[in-house]
Amino acid sequence: MLTLSNVDYYYHNELFHFDxxxxxxxxxxxxxxxxxxxxxxxxxxxxxxxPAQGSIRVEHKExxxxxxxxxxxxxxxxxxxxxxxxxxxxxxxxxxxPGLKLTNDQQQQVELAAAQVGVDEYLDRLxxxxxxxxRQRVALARCFVQPHAIWLLDExxxxxxxxxxxxxxxxxxxxxxERNITVLMxxxxxxxxxxIGSDFIFVAxxxxxVAGEIGQLSSSHSNSILxxxxxxxx
Numbered sequence: 001m002l003t004l005s006n007v008d009y010y011y012h013n014e015l016f017h018f019d020x021x022x023x024x025x026x027x028x029x030x031x032x033x034x035x036x037x038x039x040x041x042x043x044x045x046x047x048x049x050x051p052a053q054g055s056i057r058v059e060h061k062e063x064x065x066x067x068x069x070x071x072x073x074x075x076x077x078x079x080x081x082x083x084x085x086x087x088x089x090x091x092x093x094x095x096x097x098p099g100l101k102l103t104n105d106q107q108q109q110v111e112l113a114a115a116q117v118g119v120d121e122y123l124d125r126l127x128x129x130x131x132x133x134x135r136q137r138v139a140l141a142r143c144f145v146q147p148h149a150i151w152l153l154d155e156x157x158x159x160x161x162x163x164x165x166x167x168x169x170x171x172x173x174x175x176x177x178e179r180n181i182t183v184l185m186x187x188x189x190x191x192x193x194x195x196i197g198s199d200f201i202f203v204a205x206x207x208x209x210v211a212g213e214i215g216q217l218s219s220s221h222s223n224s225i226l227x228x229x230x231x232x233x234x
Contacts, residue, residue, distance in 0.1 A: 001021075001022055001023055001024035001025075001026075001058065001059065001149075001150065001182050002021065002022040002045065002056075002057070002058055002150060002184070003020075003022075003055075003057045004018045004019060004020050004021075004041070004044070004045070004054065004055075005054055005055040005056075005057070006019060006053065006054040006055065007019070007044060007051045007053070007054030007055070007056060008051055008052045008053045008054055009040060009044060009052060010052055011040070014206060015206060016037045016040050016206040017206060017207045018037075018041055018044070018203075018207065018208055019208060020041075020201055020208045021211075022182060022184055022199075022201075023182075023199070024149075024180070024182055025180050025181075025182055026182055026183070026198045026199050027172075027173060027176060027183040027185065027196050027197050027198045027199070028182075028184050028185065028197065028198070028199045028200060029185055029187050029192070029193030029196075029197040029199070029200040029201070029214070029217075030042065030184055030185060030186045030187070030200075030203065031186075031187060031188065031190075031193060031202050031203070031217075031229070032202055032203035032204050032209075032229070033204060034188075036203045036204045036205065036206070037203045037204075037205075037206045037207070038186050038201075038203045039154065039186060040206075041201075041203060041208075042152055042154055042184065042186055044056065045071075045073070045152060045184070046068055046071065046073060046075060046152055047063070047066060047067060047068040047071050048068060050064065050065070051064060058071075058072055058150065072148050072149065072150060073148055073150050073151070073152050074095070074143040074144070074146040074148045074151050074152070075151070075152045075153075075154075076140060076143045076151065076152070076153045076156045077153075077154045077155075077156060081139065082127040082135055082138060082139060083127075084126065084127055084128060085126070086127075087123065087124050087125060087126060088114065088122050088123050088124070088125055088126075088127070088130070088138050089110055089111075089114070089123040089124060091127070091138055091139075091142060092110045092113055092114060092138060092141045092142045092145060093106070093107075093110050093145075095141075095142040095143065095144075095145040095146045096109065096110070096145055096146070109145050110123075110141075110145060111123070113141040113142075113144045113145045114138075114141050116141070116144065116175065117137040117138075117140050117144065117171060118137055119134055119137045119138055119141065122134060122138075132159070132160065133160055133164045133167075133168070136156065136157060137168070137171075139156070140156075140168070140171065140172070140175075144175055149179075149180070149181060149182060150181070150182045150183075150184070151172075151176070151181055151182070151183045151184070152184050152185075153172070153183060153184070153185040153186065154185075154186045155186050155187060155188065156168070156185075157169065157192075158187070158188070158189070165189075165192070166195065169192055169195050169196050170195075170196070172185075172196060173195075173196040185197075188233075189233070190217065190230060190233040190234055193214065193217060194214060194217065197214040197217075198213070198214055199211070199212065199214055200212065200213075200214055200216075200217050202217075202223075202229070204225045204226075204229070205225075209223055209225055209226060210223050217230060218230060219231040219234060
């Protein structure tokens with residue numbers, strides 16, 4: 001589904017090198033110590049930065065060189081990036097048309113997405129009239145209405161309290177399963193990875209140290225860097 005092959009990126013003379021593949025329909029937790037390269041990997045996939053060399057492919061199609069908006073991803077970040085002057089309805093609608101010229105069918109899609117994430121009562125409110133959790137639900141709905149089969153999530157719920165974070169993670173897992181969405185999610189919470197992940201990618205020292213099924217995310221893993229990371233996070 002998504003493959004990074006021999007991808008090199010230099011930052012202040014530091015080399016990041018990535019070789020990894022993400023299977024269709026999987027929910028992959030992208031993990032690693034601070035500064036290890038997980039956000040760099042996600043930024044390379046999203047197109048915010050370009051590699052010095054290497055290939056990034058989605059369903060065997062090269063995406064290196066494409067602008068972020070041309071890439072087949074829906075993205076959700078820790079900063080929800082809602083537009084303060086637009087209503088919930090309009091903020092979600094941006095996922096379907098940047099000029100908000102929506103057909104009747106698309107309007108219905110917006111309302112359905114709002115209902116699925118539990119903000120359908122607030123469609124005509126502004127973001128400032130919502131709680132932090134409600135704003136993240138709106139951002140998730142905007143992500144959800146886009147016709148892309150891969151979601152890139154960069155610690156989207158880390159600022160939320162544990163109970164609300166668990167709710168949002170369950171919602172992501174439910175929506176992804178219903179639509180066979182592939183999810184690549186940066187998280188620093190071992191519990192989050194285990195809660196919804198099917199697989200994980202562990203990045204350390206600017207490279208993918210380990211990639212595997214979520215059951216292998218263990219403090220007894222043979223890779224000492226990974227086992228230490230898990231031990232510290234449990």
